[in-house]
Amino acid sequence: MDVNICTVRNWEEGLSPIRSDDLLMWFTVCKQSPWRWLQRIWMPSAFSDTDTPNWTDEQVDKALSDYIAQMPSLYKRRLLYILCGAHGSDWAGQIDLLCANAHTSMQSRVRVCQAVIQNYRIDTVTGDDPCPESIKPDFDRLQICLQAGEAAVLAGDGEYNAREK
Incomplete structure (x- = not known):
């Protein structure tokens, strides 16, 4: 991070503020998601x-x-689509699916993400998307998260930081 120990101590003790880019880099170095x-x-x-x-x-x-x-x-809008969209799935089931997925290992979540990305690509091309006119996922962000998740699995980490490149 190109900062010295005294600087970090000052941050930890509240003696000096941390710049936002240093804070985000801190999370990246620690391989942690900053959001929570x-x-x-x-x-x-x-x-x-x-x-x-x-x-x-x-x-x-x-x-x-x-x-x-x-x-x-x-x-x-994406959340409303999950809850109210004409995709044919029960909204409570969708939330339970996300909750169950969050209770699995990083490796399992990466595999699920890989499968969802592949299914999404195929269904989009073949016209099998049940709601082709509805709001779409941020596919680039999904790819960034997948790559960060894969890197976390290979590094033995249970969490990742999906900073955009």
């Missing part, structure tokens, strides 16, 4: 305790509302 940590900075009341089984319904409602309010519009 940055959420705690942006919305500490919503994300200071991420053990949601201990949350009240009101805390869950507020955290989700705050999080969605911060999402870019394009991702809100």
Whole structure:
């Protein structure tokens, strides 16, 4: 990262601020995704305790509302498509699928991602996309995440940082 130990100590002790590019590089070097940590900075009341089984319904409602309010519009549209789209899948089942996938190993998640990418490509070309006019995934971002996930598996890591190149 091209910083000395004194600089890092100053960051850790709050004596000097860390520049945003240094912060993102820190996460990259540590092979960690910055998002869950940055959420705690942006919305500490919503994300200071991420053990949601201990949350009240009101805390869950507020955290989700705050999080969605911060999402870019394009991702809100994708979320609505998952929840309400005419794709033929039950919305609760879609969420349970994502939850189950998040409870698998990084290697398993990479394999699922590979299969989804392949199926998406084939269905798009063959005209089998059930909603060809609906909002599409960010395929470039999906590829970046797949590559970062593959690198994490090969390095023996259980988490990745998918910084755009």
